[in-house]
Amino acid sequence: MAKASNRIDGLRLRHLRVLELIDEHRSLRAVGQVLNRTQPAVSQMVKDLEYAFGVELVARSVRGVGLTPAGHVALERARSGLSSLDQLAAELKISPSPILRIGTNPALIFNLLPATLRILDAGNNAVRYRVSAGVVGDILRELWDGRIDCYVGRIDWNHIPKTVMPSLRHDPLTHTDLVLACSKNHPLAGRSDIDIAELADWPWLLPPAESNNRIALETELRNHGVILPQPMLELNAGPGSLLTLTHEMQVLTLTPRFMLESRLAVGEVVALNIPGFALPEIQVGFVTLAEYETMASVRNFRQALRQAAEALTGEHGRPCQLANSDPL
CATH class of the missing domain: 1.10.10.10 (Winged helix-like DNA-binding domain superfamily/Winged helix DNA-binding domain)
Structure with missing residues (x-):
């Protein structure tokens, strides 16, 4: 050694x-x-x-x-290190206050992230934050390329290269259901006898075809012998925009359940009750590179995230899945 x-x-x-x-x-x-x-x-x-x-x-x-092949592995790690040095140089030119670069999913900006930042703000942290929201795969690539310091959100392990996994540190935080939803004025709202085949008869408002939520929906429908029609509207934007349009239109959509409790949707957009139809839960976690986990700003953010996740899960009456930071 x-x-x-x-x-x-x-x-x-x-x-x-x-x-x-x-x-x-x-x-x-x-x-x-x-x-x-x-x-x-x-x-x-x-x-x-x-x-x-x-x-x-x-x-x-x-x-x-x-x-x-070994050279490509070395390059992946070298890029994160070089990017971190570039970020440090930029920070020192602007201000001595450190900047924590956070990647996340748009939905978490409505609950978990603001709750976490409130906890950090109460502790009078001298850290500034730069948040990037986007598709899971794109944001995770930014992490192992060194363009962000940590990621909080949905994690699709199938799209993480095996060569990268040993260098990541992961904390499970919480989970939420993925549900079908519509406006409270939609003909399907409030019905308890909806047949799964009926879903193909209505116009849909959906995220892009490559999104994890869209893939989960189409897979579950195929399992029941139903082929989803082309959506009337495909929206490459955050869940807030999707729910706003759902409220105004006679369409079906899908969303994390907690979004129905946001100010954008509460009382106006409702979950559908469809016997025998269940979409997979969304697991939310925190991920950083092994070399970043000793950074004070990363440690404090992770601790605040865990506090916020526990509090939010308690409010919703569901058990919280928390664990210590573990290598993948």
Whole structure:
């Protein structure tokens, strides 16, 4: 271990940039031009990297150079480190106050995230926050690329590369149902005898086809022999916009149950009661990279998240699934 540590200590930031440039340009000469180094100097940097890590990172052929499988793994980790350094440099230029970069899903901006920020604000934290909301897969890629520090939201483990999993730390937080919903004035509202086949007879307002919620809905309908018609309106926006339109239109949609208790929907958009029809629960968790979990801002945010999740789950009368931070 000591020998490996000594080898790594000899590396510099430009050594890590070499991997990114090789993956982009596929030529040592082109990499040298970017770094203002000769081709032999770049070749030596590659040898330094391979010596430090004890594995071949770059494959050479008559067509140029490319990263080996181990090289791609090293590049993934190097990108997060380089991105963190870029973020640090930007922060220090603007203000000495640290910025915590948070990724989340749009729905959580309506309950869990504001509850968490209220807890942190009560503790007089000197941290500033930058929140990015988006599709699960896109936000998680931002995490392991180093563009955000942590993520809170729905986690689709099937779309996380196995090479990335050992570097992640995860806290389960809570869960919610995914339900079908409509305006309180819709003909299906309040009925307890809805047949699943009837769902194909009504216009739908849905998120994009690649969204996890849309996929879950179409899968459950197919399990009952029902093919969902093309939606009347496909909305690539947050659940707030979806519920606002559902309130105004005679359409069916799907949403996390807790959104029906938000100010946008309460009393105006209602869940459908369909015997024999059940969508999977949405599991909500917190994820960060192993190298970030010791950051004070990350630790404080995670602790506040757990407090907020427990309080919100208690309000809704459902058991809260909490656990210690564990490697995946």
